[in-house]
Amino acid sequence: MLSIHARQVLAKAVLPILILLAVGLVLLGLVRRPSVDGVRLMATDFMAPAYHGLVWPQERVKVWLTDLRGATDLAKENARLRDENRALRHWYDVAVALAAENGRLKKSLHWIPETVPQYVTGRVTRDDGGPYSRAVLLDVGSGHDVRIGDVALDAAGLLGRVTEVGPHTVRVLMINDDASRIPVTLGSSHGDAIMAGDDTASPRLIFYPQDHHPVEGERVETRGQSTMPAGLPVGTVHYSAPNRPVVVPDADLDRLDIVRVFDYGDDDSQAPDAPGRVRVKKLPQNPLTGPLPFSWLPNLPDMPGRGGQ
Amino acid sequence: MVAENSTPHLHSAVEPKQTFRRALDMAARAAMPSLFIVFSAILLSAPFGIPGQAQLQFGIAMCTVWFWAYSRPRSMPALAVFLCGLVVEIFSFGPPGTVLLSLLVIYGVAHHWRYGLSRLGFIAGWLIFSVFAALASFFQWALVCLHAVALLSPAPGLFQAALTIGIYPSLTALFVWGRRTFANPDQA
Structure with missing residues (x-):
């Protein structure tokens, strides 16, 4: 049995110890965010049936x-x-x-047919954004084959990409999240750009060609890159302010219900090894210091930039 | 007078007999504030589509901890704050640890100043709470910026702070009533 004094000391030490543990959790979140998010995903997996029960009356x-x-x-x-x-x-x-x-x-044209992507359909379990991020959790059931980087679409257009995968639930980072960067192609001007989320309803367009500014109202589609196939509908260009083009998404980001997650694979677009590429021979150190071997040639004028003066 | 002895008429020499049922009732009443945080955190993580759900999670937890830490610390010990904070952390997707740390800091402040806060009027207490709610939201925003290595818009943080400050009076009314009735272990 502890003495009264020891108990008082212990009571005073509890709060600082707990605060230290909380600081440890903050640091863990900064260094190893995926491990913390994994625990959160497990909790959501566990709670998925309860969430369905909770929102059933509302539906x-x-x-x-x-x-x-x-x-x-x-x-x-x-x-x-x-x-x-x-x-x-x-x-x-x-x-x-x-x-x-x-x-x-x-x-x-003897067109080679494209492979049909595999997809799973899931219901949005919960909006997982928080104040500073835009993400949703999907209940895709057990035995799914969803991988990180797969593409999520609703009935109208691109929604986002999968960032975490659990046994029953996957987390989709939406295109308007601050961390989202999607390579896109502009429909009529055919310029490339990056669509960057900024936590608002309309992601911004950045890194577009300065001589081909996006045109108001033109279609925006994805540009093929790794797991992201080309030509998926994203939205339309709109100027919210001068020199500030944004994308009005086709997908209804605020009211999500049924979402499909497509696996387009990531090893289809690997460039083949260049056949016949030969190793470049190294030139001698000072090839032009000596007299030219072609003594029968007439005197050539000095080449520009050779410092002949 | 310390606020936690709010029912002096029950502290008579004649105490009810301590039975298992009464002990359970007392424990349930004492755990009511913590259970309130846990249930609201779980409930607000469901996909209802209510605007500001995540901010409300934070706001309810902050208001509850602040009120009970100064008005009846026996119903809100530090360990309970820690466990409630962990539950809120698990059922939210903000930067890890920030809600937990904010709750512990606000608990420390309210618990340390509980005698002074009990003597202060409601408006003064609300103002002090507002300062700490704003600081906690700013801290969360700063950590998100640090994690993203970018200067993000502080608007969501300001909204969270405003919502937390705004719901405090109505939650206080509920808690004051609860302190006298369903969350009062002396009435078990």
């Missing part, structure tokens, strides 16, 4: 509200849907014609 209420809103405005909604259906039927015909033409052209 039901949303469905009821949508039904209610639809029921109150049936005639107008019907008319709108009929118009939309007509427009979609037109676009369907255009798409079928274009697909047939595309197939013919590819056949005549």
Whole structure:
């Protein structure tokens, strides 16, 4: 049994010890962030069923509200849907014609078909951003084959990339996170740029060619690089201020529900070894100090830059 | 008078008999503030899509620790603050350790000044809390900047500080009521 004095000393030492432990955790977070995030991912994995239970009432209420809103405005909604259906039927015909033409052209060009990427579909378990980051956790079930760097898309466009992988859950860093840098191509000007997230709804465009500024409203697509394939829709260019082009994402980053994670592989774009490359012979140290071996040639004028004066 | 002896009429010579059920009831009432932090941290990590959920996690934890550390330290010992901080850390994705360290520092301040704070009025206590909430948010922002090696916008930190300061009065009203009723171990 401890004495009263010892107990008093112990009681006074508890808080400083705990503060030291907290400082240790801060330092661990700065040095080994992935290990801390791994623990957080495990906790989320464990809590995933509870999260589904927690948001279930909210989802039901949303469905009821949508039904209610639809029921109150049936005639107008019907008319709108009929118009939309007509427009979609037109676009369907255009798409079928274009697909047939595309197939013919590819056949005549002996186009090598691209590999179909593997994908898994997951529901957003939780918004995992915090004040300074934009990320979501996806419940992709057990037995998935998702790898770090895989590409996440919603129904409309690019969403982000996978940064951590757990047994049931994966973490996707969204394109508007401050740490996100995605190489993109601009649709009409064909310039390359980097799309940099800045924690706002619209990521910025940086490092674009100074003689080809992005054009307001032009399409932005991904540029093929390692696991990121070319041509994925990202969004459209918008100038939020003069000389400040941003991308308005196609994906609805605020209301995410179902997300697909694609594995495009990372070893397809490796350049082959250059065949026939020969080693360059080393030149002698001072090849031009002696007299030229071609004595039969007439005197050549001094070459510019040879210091003949 | 120290605020934790807020129910002097119950400190009579005739105490209720100490049974297992009563001990359990007392422990549950004493653990109420810690359980409040833990449950709100878990609840606010669910994908409800409420704006400022993550900031609210931090704000609720800060307000709870501050209030109970000065008004009834027996219900909020340092070890409980540490464990609650760890739970908040696990269920948030901010820079690791910052919430935990902020909670411990604010606990230390409130616990050290508890006699003075009990004598101060609500507004003065709120102002002092506001300073520390702003400092904690600034500290978090500085660490994120250090980690990203870039000067990030301080707007999310300011929003977090404003939200923390803003929810303090309503949470205090809840806690004052709880201190008298459901979180009062003397009423077990």
